[in-house]
Amino acid sequence: MTRIVAWAAVLLGCLYFLLPLAGMTEFSLKMRRGVYSFDAYVKVFEDPTFWATFGYSLTLAAATIVFGVLLVVPTAYWVRLKLPQARPVVEFITLLPLVIPAIVIVFGYIRLYNTSSFLPLTGSAFGTDILLTMGYATLALPYMYRAVDTGLRTIDVATLTEAAQSLGAGWFTILARIILPNVLVAVLSGAFLTLAIVIGEFTMAALLNRPAFGPFMQLLGANRAYEPPALAVIAFTITWVCMGLIQLVTRFSKHERAKA
């Protein structure tokens, strides 16, 4: 009896999740009347705006990841090593982006960094790009910090640091050559999750008026019929690949550790 109910719950759930995926795939293939074709995908890939916005979002994602790693790894390391008393404060701050909706944060950016402010970031395209990168770093902060902090938990930070110091290593060497390689899996997990979040992000990019992939998809959705589901398939694939890569690096590291 329990088993029947359990199967029913899982199967109904799967149906709910698979139907939209089937729906978007089927719809994206229907552009040519009467037969299935990849016309919608061809249309999307032929659109130079697609490549421009996709490239833009990819670049911002890369910048966000680099900045996030440079910010989070030393901070999490330092908190673990020297400032355990700061942990509750730092953890609370890293959780704030889950509390404050992204639209409110970006609203604050627009008002705080306008052209007549102390730091007129929105005055130039490059400044706005930096602002958007910082915004994405904020959105990714909870995930990045948790991933890295969990990674640091599995290694003996204090001993590694002392060993490196007694061999004459400075802080930069310790971070770059001892700590980072040891938490690389955690960093990569955080990085792929950041990529998944940033690549299709809509709210911040739209309100800061930057030509990112999210606003491009929205605009296309408002004007076309068959390209949007094709884009949805592409976006879903990207999310799937990101999550798959996270699993892959995690599994790889477990394998390595088991061998060691």
Next chain:
Amino acid sequence: MTDTPPRHRPKMRLPIEWLGILPFVLFALLFLILPTMKIVIGAFQTPEGSFTLQNLIDLNTDSIRRAYWTSIKLSMITALLGCAMGFAMAAAVVFGGLPKRIRSPLLTFSGVASNFAGVPLAFAFIATLGPAGLVTLWLKTEFGINLRAMGFNLLSFWGLVVTYLFFQIPLMILIIIPALDGLKREWREAAAVLGATGAQYWRMVALPILFPSLLGTFALLFANSFGAVATAFALTGPQLNIVPIKLFAQIRGDVLGNPNLGYALAFGMIVITGLANVTYIVLRTRSERWLK
């Protein structure tokens, strides 16, 4: 270590060691805390900069009240349904005697689906339940069921509910499976030895232990859907009257005709998601006491 006596350590330690997190503190101040403060302070200011409660009072118009109410209702319903369905699926996988092989794919898929939000999610549902969607057409041609005539419209409140569940259910699954794993076998056996039925075990042992997790996750799901903009915007455009969409329109074009009213609108959002998240954090700490 023995040759370093604890000289003036206590005096020096604080400022110098705190410098190590200075970059982080600066980043948090500049891009998280100050922007939020700007909104909060702005909600209590007149355009000229003096203190006022007028902005908050002005929120009390029919249209804004309805926007908040619709948003709260939407978040409540999607959080409730998300919790219930996510719990059912998680419990089925953990206790239902299903093959072990489904568990890992389900968790992976939940990871993907909980991140598959925003604009593409709206497209997926338009292609499925929209006027020319796969399910809509299939129901019409195979069974003669006309969803639209039955009052279902994807670009409406209930359409939004169905769509939001796509990321709410997986989030619930991801959070509740570890909690279900934490229920010890011994508890169930102890209850059974004392003569409890399965229902009694759930009602008197398992659910009270899980209650903080459940309520906490509910609060998280609530906040998750309350702040969501992209899915709703891509689905219905700027018409649907919910708070995040209204704020979006206000930031773009000052539709309320008063910039400081925009601050108040955003401040209201922070208060609501803040309350929900505080609930989540408090309850999670409480539930971790049991589920170790």
